[in-house]
Amino acid sequence: MACRVQYSIHNSLRLFSSYPSSLNFLSTARPHKIRFRNSKYFSISRGALYCTCNTAEPFVLTTPLYYVNAPPHMGSAYTTIAADAIARFQRLLGKKVVFITGTDEHGEKIANAAAGNGLSPIKHCDSVSQAYGALWRELDISYDKFIRTTNPNHEAIVKEFYSRVLANGDIYRADYEGLYCVNCEEYKDEKELLENKCCPVHLKPCLHRKEDNYFFALSKYQKQLEEILEENPDFVQPSYRLHEVQGWVKNGLRDFSISRASVDWGIPVPSDAKQTIYVWFDALLGYISALSEEEEQPSLQNAISSGWPASLHLIGKDILRFHAVYWPAMLMSAGVSLPRKVFGHGFLTKDGLKMGKSLGNTLEPTDLVHRFGPDAVRYFFLKEVEFGNDGDYSEERFINIVNANLANTIGNLLNRTLGLSRKNCQSTIAVDSAIAAEGNALKDAVEKLVEKARQHYENLELSSACAAVLEIGSAGNVYIDEKAPWSLFKQGESGFTTASKDLIIVLEAMRIVAIALSPITPSLSLKIYTQLGYSEDQFSSITWSETRWGGLKQGHVTAPPKPVFSRIDLETEPTNTTDDTKKTSKKKDKQKTQKVVEA
Numbered sequence: 001m002a003c004r005v006q007y008s009i010h011n012s013l014r015l016f017s018s019y020p021s022s023l024n025f026l027s028t029a030r031p032h033k034i035r036f037r038n039s040k041y042f043s044i045s046r047g048a049l050y051c052t053c054n055t056a057e058p059f060v061l062t063t064p065l066y067y068v069n070a071p072p073h074m075g076s077a078y079t080t081i082a083a084d085a086i087a088r089f090q091r092l093l094g095k096k097v098v099f100i101t102g103t104d105e106h107g108e109k110i111a112n113a114a115a116g117n118g119l120s121p122i123k124h125c126d127s128v129s130q131a132y133g134a135l136w137r138e139l140d141i142s143y144d145k146f147i148r149t150t151n152p153n154h155e156a157i158v159k160e161f162y163s164r165v166l167a168n169g170d171i172y173r174a175d176y177e178g179l180y181c182v183n184c185e186e187y188k189d190e191k192e193l194l195e196n197k198c199c200p201v202h203l204k205p206c207l208h209r210k211e212d213n214y215f216f217a218l219s220k221y222q223k224q225l226e227e228i229l230e231e232n233p234d235f236v237q238p239s240y241r242l243h244e245v246q247g248w249v250k251n252g253l254r255d256f257s258i259s260r261a262s263v264d265w266g267i268p269v270p271s272d273a274k275q276t277i278y279v280w281f282d283a284l285l286g287y288i289s290a291l292s293e294e295e296e297q298p299s300l301q302n303a304i305s306s307g308w309p310a311s312l313h314l315i316g317k318d319i320l321r322f323h324a325v326y327w328p329a330m331l332m333s334a335g336v337s338l339p340r341k342v343f344g345h346g347f348l349t350k351d352g353l354k355m356g357k358s359l360g361n362t363l364e365p366t367d368l369v370h371r372f373g374p375d376a377v378r379y380f381f382l383k384e385v386e387f388g389n390d391g392d393y394s395e396e397r398f399i400n401i402v403n404a405n406l407a408n409t410i411g412n413l414l415n416r417t418l419g420l421s422r423k424n425c426q427s428t429i430a431v432d433s434a435i436a437a438e439g440n441a442l443k444d445a446v447e448k449l450v451e452k453a454r455q456h457y458e459n460l461e462l463s464s465a466c467a468a469v470l471e472i473g474s475a476g477n478v479y480i481d482e483k484a485p486w487s488l489f490k491q492g493e494s495g496f497t498t499a500s501k502d503l504i505i506v507l508e509a510m511r512i513v514a515i516a517l518s519p520i521t522p523s524l525s526l527k528i529y530t531q532l533g534y535s536e537d538q539f540s541s542i543t544w545s546e547t548r549w550g551g552l553k554q555g556h557v558t559a560p561p562k563p564v565f566s567r568i569d570l571e572t573e574p575t576n577t578t579d580d581t582k583k584t585s586k587k588k589d590k591q592k593t594q595k596v597v598e599a
Ligand SMILES: Nc1ncnc2c1ncn2[C@@H]1O[C@H](COP(=O)(O)OP(=O)(O)OP(=O)(O)O)[C@@H](O)[C@H]1O
Pocket: 064, 065, 066, 067, 068, 069, 074, 075, 076, 078, 079, 183, 184, 314, 315, 316, 317, 318, 319, 346, 347, 348, 349, 354, 355, 356, 357, 358, 359
């Protein structure tokens, strides 16, 4: 549905309607070039502007801004893949999506990493930040904004935010003494540490630090935070993470230091250049500064009016406290509205430990993508790790799952159905799929399953969404085996009508699978769609509403069948893993189901 916006012309075009402020008027460009923030171009007709977006409020979704102490790994890719699936699903619903990712580039850990590589901090940041961008391209990540915290617009916005919080009376100066984990970039409570004062995430001893710092009065917001969490149970998800956050808040909030005297690599504190702003107080603002347009004056208000508040912050559970406690309090202090939801997913683990850059026990995503392709990687992690819980990786299980689900259940079904249609029906749909399936049980099952998938996507239950779509493929396989159209075709005229309808029904189910799985496996879905005889352009403009039964119409011609997903062959697949790691993963795979450990 197009929105109608009235305008008139003086020296410039003006906006008169009560249009949402997030679509502020941008420029005095000529009519056909008019553009509003968060919107595609507008068209003009009979004195009215027609917006090409469907809904006024954009869906703003963020991944963490990854710390550039080391290149990305499968854990960083996991959050980003999940965010991409959610962004693609929201676009299918017709929402205007702003998908934000980026890199967090300041702080002690970065300065140390740069020194270790013999590089200046910014050269180091440039190179690691590019590695993130390159990996996102390999994984088909459709982000809209990539923010680097070394971007000058970001720096200006952080300073403005700091000044607002200061003006609100929430920043004071004091001495601080405590135990600091450089890898977490966080002071720790002694009671949360392991033996020898080790950080439970990074397994390294925390350092004793004493500094004269600026503090943020977090404790002032305790009551408000309690109320927000109580009144908005969806604010933190899954629900067990909400309970965790409520526990922290109830235990009492301590003010935290938001500057560092000992760190040079950071944004200087306004009015005290001897200190830099604490990396978290800086990085969280990236979610807002990412919204500011490069060419305009960087200001909090400009950025905020471009789509804030975020609809969803997708993060790992390691940084839940920063997002669900510190961040809302900071925003309240600065008078900025809160994000709508924070979802903290679990960890990909290796031998039960969080896979991470600091521990160095990471899985290399580029290697996986080069060997198996982006769809296999995206599908495996989203389908096999229940979103929210931890999950362990094993190569053998990876291969088994993608072969069984993508190559067999989906790819093979499409291939043999198209083959039969080519051989017996000249690849032509003889009757509308809606007519072919009147009163058909597979059609009913597909309609229920695709609706189930939609609900799962909405609830961020990505694994269940995959399972529901896969069930359509399984039902299609059962259907074709039971109906055996190949033998009906042999019966001549009498069998032909039934058999050709059966093929249409299965192909229509596959069309729906292609759309419903496209948030997870965009390249595979495109292949299925083109095999079904549609163009790339048709694919790129599909919407979720097209999962309604009845898309394949009489006279439509499908393409010659070609395998859409090649089986991975364990024997011939060139692998970098050593025999030892293979043996270990085989041993682990004796468990039929994936090991899911909730830490
Ligand atoms: N093992 C993991 N499983 C799932 N997500 C992860 C994992 N490791 C990192 N992430 C994602 O990256 C975010 C943390 O980003 P960061 O750049 O600090 O990476 P890191 O590898 O955890 O670093 P470090 O090991 O130094 O703590 C997490 O909140 C999560 O979104």
